[in-house]
Amino acid sequence: MVDRLAEDIAALQRRRDQLSARLQLKQARLRQRQTGQRRRDETRRKIVLGALLLREAQAGDMAAGRMLRRLVDLLEGRDAALFDGMSLPEPQRGIRRG
Numbered sequence: 392m393v394d395r396l397a398e399d400i401a402a403l404q405r406r407r408d409q410l411s412a413r414l415q416l417k418q419a420r421l422r423q424r425q426t427g428q429r430r431r432d433e434t435r436r437k438i439v440l441g442a443l444l445l446r447e448a449q450a451g452d453m454a455a456g457r458m459l460r461r462l463v464d465l466l467e468g469r470d471a472a473l474f475d476g477m478s479l480p481e482p483q484r485g486i487r488r489g
Contacts, residue, residue, distance in 0.1 A: 448479070 444462075447455035456479065463474045 444455050444459055448459045460479045463471060463477075463479060466474070
């Protein structure tokens with residue numbers, strides 16, 4: 392009888408360990424998916440915001456044009472090359488901000 396109880400306890404402990412491992416795996420997958428979704432959402436927000444900025448600048452909105460010009464001036468390498476050939480407003484000199 393005692394041997395049987397000890398075997399049952401050992402079997403239940405193994406099952407608990409298996410379930411714990413499955414739980415940890417599922418939690419890790421969930422965190423990974425949530426992180427991936429947050430990154431995709433952030434990328435999409437940046438694309439939408441950039442598209443709006445480009446559209447407004449191309450439509451003649453000077454504030455959007457200046458903002459786009461400042462952004463492009465901060466870029467380097469292949470990021471800056473994405474804007475080569477685009478008509479961007481020239482920075483205006485002598486305007487004070489603030």
